[in-house]
Amino acid sequence: MKMLIDEQVVPGRLNGVSDQTLPADLIKAHVVLLERELIQAKQGDLFRLVQHHYYRLQNWHDQHTGWRIQRSSKVIRLERRLSATTPGYLYDRLREPRDFACLTWILWYAENRQLSGRGNDQQFLLSQLAEQIQEQAMGDGGAFDFRRPGDRYSIQRALNYLEGLGGLQLVDGQAREWVAQVVDADVLYEFTEVSRSLIASLRIDQVTQLAEELADAGAIVKPSRISMVSGVPDLIRAWRALLLGPALFKFDDPAAFVAVQQHADRLATELLATFGWLLDLRHDYACIVRASGSNNGPVSVLTPYGTNDQIALLLCTAIREQIQQGIWSGPDANGCLLVATEDMAALFYSVRERYGDNWGNEARSRSSQSLLNDVYRKMRQMGVIRGPGDSGHVLVLPTAARYRATYEAPAAGTANTTTTLRNRGKNNRKR
Structure with a gap:
């Protein structure tokens, strides 16, 4: 049997005419920086490419997104800021909210070791990490209990995700044995500079405000724009929503959507010249369209066999x-x-x-x-x-x-x- 898919089936406006031409390597640098969670020095040519164009890349984001490029001799990362609470994409390796919570606590643990003066010794045991997370999250309504298989799988997925990014190195042991609660099983990990690059300063007032907004039983069916970004210009919010994907919805941010409608030609020209992508503007949303097979990012939305x-x-x-x-x-x-x-x-x-x-x-x-x-x-x-x-x-x-x-x-x-x-x-x- 074959499954036939008809995409782009509703009338819309596809914009992508540009008089500007950027060097191919600069376009590639823009795409790589946006599509990859981070770029490490061991990635060789890609790292050198983004490093070479750093000032032009940062200047573009200063004008359009307000995002900052964090760089060191080993890691380059684009620090993205949300325009809404629901950008849309999920990572297959982090499936549940508790997976993300575990990842946040792991990064807290990495920062805590730095502040406590143990920054030169980044090795730790998984059992010690789990004990610290369980103790610190005790007052939270979603407290962890790593005797539960579900919580053990959550921390394993978070560790695997961070390891995949290069933020952790496995020194000794097997996480699956610890998850299976094999007697005396433990795992020795070591944090790398990548983990430190992922640590962000959290403003407690913003976290509390966002938690209150999301606690509303009907939050999932309400506009997802958060009040803490109200001071960000409409067009910058539009760029953020478009680049984070999957779309900018009129439902979420009417003012930003109007800004796209008013500046559609300019946005389309800039998008094509900078990334080689097209702007698809519909009555109720706008999104980015690009050639199939061009994705270098961590997420593939559709596969032909799933x-x-x-x-x-x-x-x-x-x-x-x-x-x-x-x-x-x-x-x-x-x-x-x-x-x-x-x-x-x-x-x-x-x-x-x-x-x-x-x-x-x-x-x-x-x-x-x-x-x-x-x-x-x-x-x-x-x-x-x-x-x-x-x-x-x-x-x-x-x-x-x-x-x-x-x-x-x-x-x-x-x-x-x-x-x-x-x-x-x-x-x-x-x-």
């Missing part, structure tokens, strides 16, 4: 059909659709009944709710939904209208039963 990817696209199609058939009411003035979780679950069941035979054995054997939770995660990663939240709703974003998919039966007389993805739209994809 069952969850296919289900997510089929759900986007089913949502469209519900609206076209008048079963669900249409989107609101911001292009968003508020759907009860019960209705989404029922829609998923119908999609599973219709297409489930095309999915892999693992997906077919799982419970519907467990599979749906993973599909929700993929759809959040794609930037087409938010939620489900405590309010019992899912917010379907206007970007869901970009996708339409179905399965195509193999030609008569063939034995091909492999599910593949083929793009029927433009050879571009949304960032």
Whole structure:
């Protein structure tokens, strides 16, 4: 079976005409700096490329994003600042909120060792780290207990993520044995300069304010712009939202969206000249479009072989059909659709009944709710939904209208039963 995907199916305005031409190596430096979480000296040519263009890169971000490039003899990193609480992309290696909490506590532990004068000895035992995190987080409502398998898996994923960035070095032991609670199992790690480059000063007042905003049961279906960025100019907020992805929604920040509409040609020209990307401006959102296969970043939004990817696209199609058939009411003035979780679950069941035979054995054997939770995660990663939240709703974003998919039966007389993805739209994809 083949899955046919039709992207870019709604009318829009694709901007990308530029009279400016930047050197190819400078464009590459811009893309590398933005798409990579950090660049290390051991990466050789890429490190030297960004280092060579540092002043031009920093000047561009001073004008457009307000982000600072942090650099040393070993690490270069673009310090991004949010324009909203929900940029959209997730990292597959950090799956749950507690994974991110563990990562934050690990970086706190690294900084604490520096401040306590142990900066020359960056080695530590995993058991000591877990003990410190558990003690420090004790007063928090989401306190850790590393006797629980879930919390042990969270700290393992956070450590693996940091190790993958080069922020940790494994000295001795195996984390999987500690997670499995093998008797006397422990792991010796060592922090590197990369970990220190990731440590940021937190303003407690901002953290408290953000926590209060997110504590609202209906926060997931409300505009995600946070009040602490209210002093940032509209156009800078727009650049941040576009570059962080997946889109700038009118729903989140009307003023920034109006700024994009007013300066669309200038933004499109700058985007094409600087990164080689296009601006796609719609009625309810704006996003970046670039050639397929050009992604150097840590996240690939869609893959041709992932069952969850296919289900997510089929759900986007089913949502469209519900609206076209008048079963669900249409989107609101911001292009968003508020759907009860019960209705989404029922829609998923119908999609599973219709297409489930095309999915892999693992997906077919799982419970519907467990599979749906993973599909929700993929759809959040794609930037087409938010939620489900405590309010019992899912917010379907206007970007869901970009996708339409179905399965195509193999030609008569063939034995091909492999599910593949083929793009029927433009050879571009949304960032």
